[in-house]
Amino acid sequence: MADTATQTPPPWRKRIDGAWAFSAALLALVALLDLPQFVPTVTFAARAIAGTAPFILFAVCAVAYLKATGAENLLARAFEGNPARMIVMAALLGGLSPFCSCEVIPFIAALLAVGAPLGAVMAFWLASPLMDPAMFAITTGAIGTEFAIAKTLAAVGLGIFGGFGTQLLSGTPIFANPLREKPAVGGCCGVSQPFSAKPVWRxxxxxxxxxxxxxTGLENAAFLLKWLTLAYIVEALMVHYMPADLIANVLGGSGLGTVILGALVGMPAYLNGYAAAPLVAELLEQGMSNGAAMSFMIAGGVSCIPAAIAVWALVKPRVFAAYLTFALTGSILAGVVWQVVA
Structure with missing residues (x-):
């Protein structure tokens, strides 16, 4: 009989302690400092989770199916052919693919090792953390279909913007010898030859x-549940304690300043796209401008720690700085466009 005491826990049990602990700490503080608000906070979060449940279920099943079939193996084809075509395809697939952070590193490392153009890689890097099937479903449930579609288009647009920007500047010192070292193929997902097999749909x-x-389904369900629980607890506290006129005064209005401020706040303050969606929805209710909401989510999504580590691990600091510059500039442009359209 195997010694169950020393067995490694399944993947879906990992990476949940921090968020759950923070949620528990917030509820404990509410119980300690404002006990009458404890039950309404828990009730608000529970009802929000129940309302989002259909979107969570769809997201979990969609990502699990794509992983199980190996559909993401098709992504490697985006990095073949004409450089301009590669950039566009990399941005499109980056904005739609169900990548986890640990898979981005071995996949990109393999591409860089065989000489894929950095412009196409940059396009994929910028678009990939911003949208995937799960995030689209959660964003739709929290904010609305129009915002989810707009964010998807913004993700693809940012990838194209950064990809062609990198291509145009490829001969400058910024992108000369961009890699820290020649990357080896491999990674924490155990993908030694990433995306080399054909999909098996059945x-x-x-x-x-x-x-x-x-x-994959259990892991994503645990991941979404822990972050959305935290997000809805924070949202409940925002509704009760944060004055709506404060948000309206700081991030409201239609000026360029609110869009820029949304991007600048989003880059260091972002949790992740799943937790950010319900929080941004509440901020919009309290007076945050549409443009600021979009720039906040775009800038924060690209600069969040998992996405940034995937870039930092492989390229030199000047290339990483260019990555953040493209993210900030593109997020402001996306915010301005969405402000006009919305």
Whole structure:
């Protein structure tokens, strides 16, 4: 009999302690400092989770299916052919693909190792953390379909903007010898040759793929549940304690300043796209401008720690600085456009 005391826990049990602990700490503080508000806070979060449940279920099943079938193997084809075509395809697929942070590193490392143009890689890097099927579903449920579609378009647009910007500046010192060292293929997901196999759409015919479907589904369900629980607790506290006129005065209005401020606040303050969606929805209710909301989510999504580490691990600081510059500039442009359209 195996010694269960020393077995490694399944993947879906990992990476949940921090967010759950923070949620518990917030509730404990509410109970300690304002006990009458404790039950309304818990009730608000529970009802919000229940309302978002259909979107969570769809997101979990969609990502699990894509992982189990190996559909993401098709992404490598975006990095073949004409450089301009590569940039556009990389931005499109980066904005739609269900990547986790640990898979981005081995995938990009493999591409860089075989000489893929940095412009196409930059396009994928910028677009990838901003949108995926799960995030689209959560954003739709929290803010609305129009905002989710606009954010998807902004993700693709940012990728194209950064990709062609990198391509145009490829001969400058900024992008000369961009890599820290020649990357090796591999990563924390155990992908030694990432995205090299053909998809198997009928994944249930293979036991290993069924296991992948189960583990991916449970892992994503735990991930979404922990972050959305934290987000809805924070939202409940914002509704009760944060004056609406404060948000309206700082991030309201239609001027360029609010869009720039949204991007500048979003870059260091962002949690992740799943937690940010309900918080931004509440900020919009309290008077945050549409443009500031978009620039906040775009700038924060690209600069959040998992996305930034994937870039920092492979390229030199000047290239990383260019990555952040493209993110900030593109997020402001996206915010201005959405401010006009919305």
């Amino acid at each position: 994944f249930w015919t293979e036991r290993a793929r069924v296991t992948t479907f189960r583990d």
